[in-house]
Amino acid sequence: MSAQPLVGLEVVECSTFVAGPSCGMTLAQLGADVVRVDLPGGGSDFGRWPLSATGESLYWTNLNKGKRSVAIDYRTPAGRELLTAFTTRTGDHRGVYVDNVVGRHRLRHDDLAALRSDMITVHVEGFADGRPAVDYTVNASIGIATMTGPDFLDTPVNHVLPAWDLLTGMHAAVGVLASLERRRTTGEGSAINVALYDVAVSAVGALGWFAEAEEAGADRPRHGNHVFGSFGTDFATSDGSRIMVVALTEGQWDALCDVTGTRDVFAALEKALDLDLRQESARYEVRETIASILRPWFIARDLTALRPLLDQARVLWAPYLSVVEAAASARASSDPVLHDVDQPGVGPMPTTVSPLRWAQTERKPALTPRLGADTGPVLAESLGLTDADLGRLAADGVIALTS
Template identity: 55%
Template sequence: MHSGPAPLSGLRVVEVSSFVAAPSAGLALAQLGADVIRVDPPGGGSDANRWPLARSGASLFWANLNKGKRSVAIDHRSPEGRELLLALACAPGPDAGVLLDNLVGRHRLRYEDLCERRPDVIHAHIEGHNDGSPAVDYTINAEVGVPTMTGPAETQTPVNHVLPAWDLLSGMTVAMAIVTAVLHRCRTGEGARLELSLADLALTGVGNMGWLAEADSSGRARPRQGNHMFGAFGVDFETADRRRVMVVALTGAQWRALREVTETSAVFAALQDVLGADLDDEGDRYRHRETIAAVLRPWFAQRDFGTVEQLLRAAKVLWSPYLDMAEVAHRAAGDASSGASRIDQPGIGPMLSTGRPLRWNSVTTGPVPAPVMGEHGAEVLAEVLGLSTREIGRLRDRGIVGGADCCGSPIGDLPCTI
């Protein structure tokens, strides 16, 4: 299912998940060549029909987070389904015995259950809070103070953002942890119990940015600053034709380029004396950001976007235009180097999607379709567990296994181990 470098080829990961964090971890592993077997209940889990939707009604969300995986539908809340899932997760082999999940409640598989079947199992579990209580990215983000720092300076209400950053970071953290645990098992023969909560990841994230230390030492929350970048100069400007661009001057060279293209070097030299500031210093540029923006704003307002784009590019200013998602999609579809391309996604048709962003020895891979729910049920159960067509058919007839490919006559009993 992969083309190009597949460094994790042969590694089998069983994924039982929903939402974003765990599926994105599985996606990252699949894009590096791992055989990721996603297990959903027959008919799909809580995210099977999550928005955004294609015109057909199929979930674009599900299709894009599960690209390149194999899909098995098992009612793992039933005793027999649970046994099947345990058997898949604990199947023998040096590159097997890896489970990734974010299951909750009494039906989840626990590390102790897995260890009884396979002592060197690797179990990666993602949860909301570390006490097991539920949370999602948007509730966690509220808890760690980001919405109170986001939005226009004059607003008094929290401003949510739409990017599930903590989910995506959690996914990448867990993907790295799984690969690390596999390497550790190869070296020592030991399995691993890997647990990550969104809350812990988010708190660590704001801590690593210095935001906790800042609030602790100052005794107050950081105020909103609108579109101004914190700690350096960066803000948006409107052009004559009402387009907006984001301009940043982090380094001395970037600040010099911005002054030169806007022909404001003399103005800022004079302002330094008046303000008693050194605008070549990043901190002073931040402290006097409103004054700097006021000087630069007329230059942008007097020129249309095309002119601004040409001049900023030529001057090597650090900047970008503001684009809506339709513009982003159009640009990505027309850029062969973007990594985005249209694929034929079953149930959806042509779908613009993305492949692996990482270049392995200068080579990346394009997107591959997601499976149809339960598409690989018979294939996986036969390959991994050695079940016959009749045994799989029996499971399907009893509602334990779903999927259009699970065919066969309902005759014969299940092996006693299943």
Template identity: 55%
Template sequence: MTALDGLRVIECASFVAAPSACLMLGQLGADVIRVDPIGGAADYRRWPVAPGGTSLYWTALNRGKRSVAVNMRADEGRELVTALIADAGVFVDNVVGRPWLSYENLAARRADLIHLHLQGRADGSPAVDYTVNAEVGVPTITGGESEAAPVNHVLPAWDLVTGMTVTTGVLAALYERERTGEGAYLELALADVALAGVANLGWLGEAQFRGTERPKHGNHVYGSFGIDFETSDGQRVMVVALTEHQWAALRKVTGTQEVFSALETALNVDLNLEADRYRIRETIAAILRPWFADRSLAEVSRDLDSARVLWGRYRGMPEVAADPAPVLSTVDQPGIGEVPSARSPLRWNGKYGETTTAASLGDHTDEVFSEVLGLSGGELGRLHDSGILG
């Protein structure tokens, strides 16, 4: 994709949120230059890793970016990075304790700079997905009914949502600069994204009016009908009926229309209503369970698809990795070998973009400083010899 062709972004960040944002900007055509300390930042060797020890995490999140390695503890290294940022005009970071990377300092070099600074909390104190998720109450409503302890989930969802918010912020600031010629300083806290998320879903309002915690309910879909079922060959499927049409399709394919009609009369409920389906979810699941238990996954798949039931099959990660889905591809990643890779999920005019590999740490150091700042081979050699460039 080339929508952002001509845009250059300097990234000085680690872990998930900001790198995922800049990955998306790169997939849209921006020239993203990731600046790391010599030897790599804190996330350079983060798990999961390939058998040889190379980080699958780091290489996946940094695909398509140019990589430079700089000694940012030295004044000369700081000046080089500052010059890169001033040239690009767009800077994304999540660093702390580096006054030389402050907006005030950088904007003095380029007045129309767009600087998005990502934080853990709005007061500048640290936080990560796993801590903010605990603090916004999600683990206390997650898990089975009999589980008293909070249950964390493995997906760093708030990091990913924050990353897309970073992308949105950068694009909005670019639009404003195009109209007004003015730069912008944007701050975004991961904790704020999480709090806004649960508030926007109505969960905080529910908690206020309930006055008590929402009960845990395992794999049931809250406020509607949805639950997992086991097939005769030991596979599991997730079946959901959010709408009246989906509920009718599920009843029809399972041959349970009369049973549920009688149940509505007996219990004085209207199962066309999501709320009523949720209230007697266990009864509904018990009625449907034998239909799934009597059929293989292949039979269930055929019948549910034919009836246009909303459902999905539980799969393990190895099976997903082998899936030839159009959004996935395989790249030959240096230091790892062939590995699954994702294209941008945005289909531009009906087509997915291409994917690529990640550079090795510092691969583009000389290229970038020569191209962007015009440093000569002799100057680059001196900077390498003095430990300024990696």
């Protein structure tokens, strides 16, 4: 088996919540040795919901799989000195620091670069001017909540996925990799700041949504579960299930018409309305009429009957699943991303591997260390601290040693 591409790279991560930890998790899943540094007792996300039956945070556990855990109180002078020394060690494969620390306890790039000139730092923040923000407040600030939900609502609708956090984590990981290439070719370090708000603005702008709103002089109206600009919506089935059906292309539209036996009906509709339903914009224009014609066909059949019909016709569709059902479906894949592990402190638990499939590289699920489990070994190995040194630091509350 080929080695994972980032084997040998060492990354120090000092972050909480989603964006920074997801950056570290992504790098760890690609083979990097990621050392997460937390305060003794854990940071602000250590006990965050959801919790396991044993009281452990499933959130913290799953975002930190495959890393090593070191507990240092970097708010103290001795702890700050330890973290600085550990982060700036020599070696082409070292000198990478990811954080979202705010205030006077933050290790800043200039301080680290004074000790290692080719230092790579990625600092995750809310706004580029330093103001705080989290995914939920950024989402409120970006306009998407006013487009989400059924058309009869006049209040914003939040979504539960922390999309901006996850996208920020991926941008941070890309920043690390780009900085490593820059350092390899020029010998220079990099100081990168990535703000959740900027990531959200960049993403919404890239989709053309700001340009759309400014040109129209108004926000896009809500459409419920209809796909904007094309045809796609949900349908009920006879057994109480619901499915999502989408026809973005002419081929997908033909497949949907053929399997439902509605080609002649839609030909008559085209003639009556002077439309060409092979065009995506035309299907969007009369989306509710199309849906009303198709609903009787779907409601007359249960999911078991629909599945082979839609699959054989190559209709673009999917059933709506609960999270429990989605987990079972993900496990059933021939090369699954979701695996079961026996996680210390939790017990049997589903966890994931990288979604990147590298040829001839086996993706193995990783466990998450207990908080501070690697403090002693990491500091002894990297800084040459003796057992007596570690004992004194632990007694002073600078580090936490986990037996």
